[in-house]
Amino acid sequence: MKELVILGGGTAGTMVANKLVRRLNRHGWRVTVVDRDNRHVYQPGLLFVPFGDAEPARLVRPRVQQLDRGVRFISGGIERVNTEESTVSLDWGLALPYDQLVIATGTSPRPSEVPGMDGPLWQESVFDFYTLDGATALRDRLATFEEGRLVVHVTDLPIKCPVAPLEFTFLVDAWLRHRGLRDRVELVYVTPLPGAFTKPVASERLGHLLEERGILVEPDFLVEHVDNDARMLVSYDEREVPFDLLVTVPLNMGADFVARSGLGDELNHVPVDRHTFLAKGYDDIFAIGDANDIPTSKAGSVAHFSVDVFVDNFLDHIAGRPMTRSFDGHANCFVESGDGKAMLIDFNYDVEPLPGSFPVPGIGPLRLLEETHTNHLGKKAFEWVYWHVLLPGHPIPLPAHLSMAGKHRVPAGSPPSEKQEA
Ligand SMILES: Cc1cc2nc3c(=O)[nH]c(=O)nc-3n(C[C@H](O)[C@H](O)[C@H](O)COP(=O)(O)OP(=O)(O)OC[C@H]3O[C@@H](n4cnc5c(N)ncnc54)[C@H](O)[C@@H]3O)c2cc1C
Incomplete structure (x- = not known):
């Protein structure tokens, strides 16, 4: 039995586990997720708590219930990754062996x-x-x-x-x-x-x-x-x-065990190849989601698009084949602007957020860089999509890579009406 150990059962760790477990179990791999607690928080909802628009308790669900039944969940604080022995030490004494390790322990306010x-x-x-x-x-x-x-x-x-x-x-x-x-x-x-x-x-x-x-x-x-x-x-x-x-x-900052294990930069984020998430200097450690140092937004959407690219690459990697899919830094974020309206931004490593319509060119229904009520409804609906579609690892009809369809290039300083087709 080979061991895939995923550190962190938040947005990225949960999606990786759920998307990989069925494909790996039949090839003799066990998938284990480690997290310090059993409370999965829907973090985008935190924005609405100060205004009484979200009940704090409603944003939390048991982690274990978000994981496929084939995934083993271990509760414990991660103390260190021993890269020479390929083990992870937990604060209650367990040394967990791994063949492949995915660090998905995010970043937190300090x-x-x-x-x-x-x-x-x-x-x-x-x-x-x-x-x-x-x-x-x-x-x-x-x-x-x-x-x-x-x-x-x-x-x-x-x-x-x-x-x-x-x-x-x-x-x-x-x-x-x-x-x-x-x-x-x-x-x-x-x-x-x-x-x-x-x-x-x-x-x-x-x-x-x-x-x-x-x-x-x-x-x-x-x-x-x-x-x-x-x-x-x-x-x-x-x-x-x-x-x-x-x-x-x-x-x-990223988790302290990342620094203790010699795996982090000055903010405890793990330096990785920005297209494959393989940790620099290792061929058995990946870092995905907020935990890594890729130069795009740290966001749930990035975690989601990253996981879509990562899963097939990972299956190739463990089969000894080259990883051929390449992440482009795709990020997609709603920006609440008050009064029941929001903007939407969609960008990647090379393309900055531009105006236009999304996801269907010319139709939308969402508008890029424009305040609309529909965008706000999209942001609110995202909570359901998060728990019921994204975390379980179901496919959604959005490509992992940025599409230029529907986007308009605008010279800096122009009013929103002056659009030029990309
Ligand atoms: C206020 C707010 C609003 C946001 N709004 C949006 C939004 O609108 N759209 C969007 O796309 N993104 C949004 N995000 C960002 C999004 O929530 C994160 O980018 C996403 O959750 C990252 O996923 P992750 O798996 O990398 O990290 P996380 O989901 O944070 O998971 C990390 C996990 O690692 C565990 N962990 C860490 N250290 C240890 C340790 N030492 N031992 C054991 N376990 C450990 C933690 O308990 C946690 O469960 C928002 C975030 C905040 C705070």
């Missing part, structure tokens, strides 16, 4: 990496919404927030779902407006980037939305510490941003 961030104001006036705890605590604080300076802040990139802090900003703007509080709240978006987003056309569109809504932007801001007494963010170049309520996205 407020303690910025001095003062998790100080006396943590979950009093300084909050994150990237964890169930954080989003719930923020919901309770927002319920009593009526005036002052609300600062939304991104510590550094990469973060998972890089549009989520922008979405939070748009949603909180709308939420305050609906409560008649917007003119009593100064809303500020603080980012390490020179603009709203990493890619030029999207950055311009999203920056325009911020401006339209009277949201101040503090760009190129690299936080050095959070001053709890003065209630302000202080940057390396000594700029100061005061706040009454700070909603931050802390530094995101």
